Amino acid sequence: MIAENIRDVERRIVQACERSGRNPEEITLVAVSKTKPVEKLEEAYAAGKRVFGENKVQELVDKYEVMPKDIKWQMIGHLQRNKVKYIIDKVDLIHSVDSIRLVETIDREAAKKGIIANILLEVNMAKEESKFGLMPEEVMDFIDEVVRYQNVRVQGLMTIAPFVDDPESNRKHFANLHKLLVDIRKKKVNNVTMNVLSMGMTNDFEVAIEEGATMVRVGTAIFGERNYVQ
Ligand SMILES: *Cc1c(COP(=O)(O)O)cnc(C)c1O
Numbered sequence: 001m002i003a004e005n006i007r008d009v010e011r012r013i014v015q016a017c018e019r020s021g022r023n024p025e026e027i028t029l030v031a032v033s034k035t036k037p038v039e040k041l042e043e044a045y046a047a048g049k050r051v052f053g054e055n056k057v058q059e060l061v062d063k064y065e066v067m068p069k070d071i072k073w074q075m076i077g078h079l080q081r082n083k084v085k086y087i088i089d090k091v092d093l094i095h096s097v098d099s100i101r102l103v104e105t106i107d108r109e110a111a112k113k114g115i116i117a118n119i120l121l122e123v124n125m126a127k128e129e130s131k132f133g134l135m136p137e138e139v140m141d142f143i144d145e146v147v148r149y150q151n152v153r154v155q156g157l158m159t160i161a162p163f164v165d166d167p168e169s170n171r172k173h174f175a176n177l178h179k180l181l182v183d184i185r186k187k188k189v190n191n192v193t194m195n196v197l198s199m200g201m202t203n204d205f206e207v208a209i210e211e212g213a214t215m216v217r218v219g220t221a222i223f224g225e226r227n228y229v230q
Contacts (some may be wrong), residue, residue: 003047004038005222006031009205013216016209028211030074032201033114034059035226038066044222045071051092053217057083064090076158076198076217078132081105089113095120095158095198095217098133100145103152110151115149120158120198123180125173128162135182143184147191156196156214158183167204174199174211181212 003174009029011068032053033041041052050070051228054060055077064073072092074194078088079094081102087094088109097103097119110117121142126131134142139157146154159177177199185194198215200208205216 002043002222004049005058006044006049007225009042009218009221012206013209016206020210022209025066026214028215030076030198030215030217031222032076033063033223034077038063041067044171052127053095053219057086061086061090069162072127074217085090085109088117093120093155093196096122096132098122100142103146103149107149107151115151116153118153119148120156120196122155122158123177125159125177126162132158133159136176139180140184140187143187143189143192147189150191152191154192154194156194156198157184158215159203161199161201161208163203167207170204171207171211173203174208174213178212189215 007175013027013029014024023181028051030051030053031044031049034055045068051072051074053076054072060073073090074089074097075087075094078096079102084105106117106119117141121139122133123136123139124131127135146152157177157180159173161173164170178197181194181197196215197213198217199213202218202220205218208216
């Protein structure tokens, strides 16, 4: 069941790439496993998935402990500074950075472990009051500040688009985030690579790919509906 769902999402990724003249190898499918029991993750693992997304620190750590070690864990949820130390050496990428104080904590904890932390900056493209993330117009200045932190690498940008019935209405947000990524890349800032564009979820990942996403975060289409909303 889960294996079939993964193949189906992968097929849709390839089709979205064909429509937009992109190479499917540029796209990483993050299997968003939040709220799902380990057995479901094991099924996805057996089907070949090695990239999993979680949005709660405790849940990520619990699953990290019992799942195989070649998984690339993605922290996709809002991260509190006092919890950074629990995941800093367990995650491949933190998608949801939106304050300098958080960058400072990530930098300090990464330095303690002698590692470089890979992060994305979360941008609130639709300027929804209920959402975390930097305002689009703040991102450039933020980038200039982030370069001071030696144990942090900004790999790109992330957004959570509004929950809408018609994915087409998110196209403009995806296109604008892509444009922002390209503008930042042109500045050629140290410690900032801007190769990752994390956008698109179950409802809108195809539109996101057509607009330049390199990472799509898909939960429901792989694991089914969640029992409660997080
Ligand atoms: C839950 C979640 C997803 C996956 O959402 P689906 O609609 O189930 O695909 C993606 N990104 C973030 C940040 C999430 O919290």
